[in-house]
Amino acid sequence: MGLDILPQSNEEYGTKEYWDKRYEKESDGTFFDWFKSYDDIAPLIRELIPDKTSRILMLGCGNSRLSEQMYNDGYNNIVNVDYSSVVIQQMRERHAIDRPEMEWHEMDVRALAFETDSFDVAVDKGTMDAMMTSKGDVWDPPEEVIENCTKEVDEVLRVLRKGTGTFIYLTFGQPHFRRRYLTRPDTTLQIKELGEAFHYYLYIVKT
Ligand SMILES: C[S@@+](CC[C@H](N)C(=O)[O-])C[C@H]1O[C@@H](n2cnc3c(N)ncnc32)[C@H](O)[C@@H]1O
Numbered sequence: 542m543g544l545d546i547l548p549q550s551n552e553e554y555g556t557k558e559y560w561d562k563r564y565e566k567e568s569d570g571t572f573f574d575w576f577k578s579y580d581d582i583a584p585l586i587r588e589l590i591p592d593k594t595s596r597i598l599m600l601g602c603g604n605s606r607l608s609e610q611m612y613n614d615g616y617n618n619i620v621n622v623d624y625s626s627v628v629i630q631q632m633r634e635r636h637a638i639d640r641p642e643m644e645w646h647e648m649d650v651r652a653l654a655f656e657t658d659s660f661d662v663a664v665d666k667g668t669m670d671a672m673m674t675s676k677g678d679v680w681d682p683p684e685e686v687i688e689n690c691t692k693e694v695d696e697v698l699r700v701l702r703k704g705t706g707t708f709i710y711l712t713f714g715q716p717h718f719r720r721r722y723l724t725r726p727d728t729t730l731q732i733k734e735l736g737e738a739f740h741y742y743l744y745i746v747k748t
Contacts, residue, residue: 554674557624564604564628570635572604575667576711576741579610585733586611589709589745594618595661598700600650600693601668604628612640620660622648651692655700663697666711669722679718690722698725698748706748713741 553559567573579586590597593615599608602621612619617640623629626647633645648654650668669690677683697708712719716732723730723746733743 551674554671560603560623560625560671561627564625564631567604568627568631572606574605574607575603575670576713577666579607579614582711582743583610583614585735585743586709587614589707590616590662592661596620596659598622598653598655598660598663598697600663600665600697601671602628602632602645603667604632605666607664607666608643609636609640612636612643617642620644620646620655622646622650622653624649651689651696653696653700657699658702660700661702661706663701663706663708664711665693665697665709669693669710669719670712670714673714673718682718687721694722694725694746698728698746701748703748708744708746708748710744710746711741712744713739715742719744 548554548559595616595618597611597616597619599619599621602608602623608619608621621629621632621644624647629645629647636643646654672689672693673682673686675683675686677686701708710719710723719742720730723744725746727748729747731745731747733745735741735743
């Protein structure tokens with residue numbers, strides 16, 4: 542990652558302007574995967590999503606290769622959203638020929654323009670994290686952070702099919718800081734700690 546795409550402050554990760562600017566600089570076909578690549582998590586994904594025809598919502602896709610690699614692994618029903626119009630346009634063009642069934646939408650994860658009960662799976666890799674970078678005490682997050690993360694989870698649970706839906710969230714964020722957003726009535730939460738030197742977490746919410 543070039544230094545010129547690093548933000549001046551951590552807080553910028555929480556702004557659409559930062560991501561648009563960053564993706565404009567990466568318009569040469571760059572891709573970047575936060576935390577983990579598909580190779581690292583493929584066995585887990587295959588276990589969590591046994592049905593390759595599942596309708597999958599990729600939240601804050603960025604220019605990650607995760608959707609492309611899942612598609613190549615047989616998951617052809619993937620709908621990608623990101624609030625950066627810049628990256629959505631780039632990804633749509635990049636995958637139009639080889640992955641025609643994949644959809645790309647400029648959309649905010651806090652206001653999903655999809656029908657209730659319309660997805661089997663939703664995946665978030667580092668997107669909720671980007672909304673948690675505002676100034677403040679991590680032990681006692683600002684109201685705005687709580688509101689943004691709550692809205693995302695509300696929306697995800699709304700669009701997932703009741704009774705059979707799965708929300709998969711991959712992050713470095715430890716349970717103390719994440720559990721509050723993911724513990725909801727009528728759902729179960731499972732947390733897996735993964736990795737060796739650097740630990741990361743897989744949160745699995747089932748509807
Ligand atoms: C840390 S990157 C992760 C990108 C990708 N998921 C990955 O694993 O590499 C966060 C992404 O989420 C997007 N994002 C942040 N907040 C968002 C929001 N409220 N709605 C939609 N996308 C958002 C950013 O534009 C950026 O592409």
